[in-house]
Amino acid sequence: MAAACAPLAGDLRSQLLASVDALLFDCDGVLWRGESAIPGAAQLVNRLQECGKLVFFLTNNSTKSRELYVEKLQRLGFRAHCQQIYATAPCAALYLRREIQLCGSVYVIGGAALRGELQAQGIVCSGPGPEVTPGTLQVWATEPLDLTVAAVLVGFDEQFTYLKLCRASRYLRDPACFFLATNTDTLLPLEGGGIPGTGCLVKSVEAASKRTAYVIGKPNDFMFKCIVNEHGIDPSRTVMIGDRLDTDILMGSNCGLRTILTLTGVSTLEEVKAHQESDSPERHKLVPTYYVNSVADLLPGLE
Incomplete structure (x- = not known):
């Protein structure tokens, strides 16, 4: 025991x-x-x-920048500054830049805050946003990929789509492409019982690519x-x-x-x-x- x-x-x-x-x-x-x-x-x-x-x-949480966290903490009465904030978005940028010294760009499944933290550390990324592309499944399966992409990063994405899943899994067919996730929390504990969290998106990309993500967060x-x-x-x-x-x-x-x-x-x-x-x-x-x-x-x- x-x-x-x-x-x-x-x-x-x-x-x-x-x-x-x-x-x-x-x-x-x-x-x-x-x-x-x-x-x-x-x-x-x-x-x-x-x-x-x-x-x-x-x-x-990868949906807010360090500045937004400081703003919220201070609004609620806490003394805080950016150097005290350790969130998955800036830490993912640190991992890509320091740990693996990424050469290339990152395909991001995530929101504007995640992309912003990556760009703030000089990392080129693509992917956030609706990514509405007309076409058939066959078109999506064969469309040209960005040859500069050297990593796939999955965070929380309110605009997650089947197309993003297709693209992520195609990039990850290359064993040299790094696969990262901000976190694997399966539930966002909101009022009304909560909603699916980032972990659900990570699991879908892992299943599609037959690979396991390295997790940045707790x-x-x-x-x-x-x-x-x-x-x-x-x-x-x-x-x-x-x-x-x-x-x-x-x-x-x-x-x-x-x-x-x-x-x-x-x-x-x-x-x-x-x-x-x-x-x-x-x-x-x-x-x-x-x-x-x-x-x-x-x-x-x-x-």
Whole structure:
């Protein structure tokens, strides 16, 4: 059985905060819900920074630029700047430019923000938008491809079409063409039960191409590696705070971090218990070190 997930309160809360220099926060479901801040979340984040702690904001959402995230954070009362934002769009650009040193352009399934972050780092891309092309299936199967394309990147795309799927799979027939995805979240937790997320689009391209995408976002460790490289933080003195076991908490486990589940978002203690009682070591990685009802519960630990 996995180790117990302890409630974070009292002296344990103070000890934990004293033992960390950096805190990684997921955003939606942790700091806000929709357009409303979680009560006390802004006070916590601001107080942490006043105490000299490093605070970073991590999100799998590829539909907003870092500037838009800063604007939202500040509008909701959080102190934030672009260097604290680690989203899948800018991190995908970093991966293409630094990790694989891409020579060529990128075929993008995604929106304007994803394309903008790529272009801001000098990466040529094509694909975002309606891509309405008349013709038959035979025309789409044989149309000339852009010979400069050296990678396919899949993010959230409200205008995803069969034509985009065809083009992506044709590019990926070349084994030298890199295949990346911003994230594999299968659900966008909106009011009314949510809608299909980026992971559903990724799965369709994987099925069509018979290839597996390299995932930039949580639960992979690439965003954390970016933070370590740029800010020199110590994993042993860092904590990950999130509301989803399969992304936030699993990323923390994959990176050797202590983790805190907040119950203001997606995952529940019942799910934690099910993973604890499982015989699978992989499911044990989904068990957080601690839990709180809300991130605001951490505020007394700074007094």
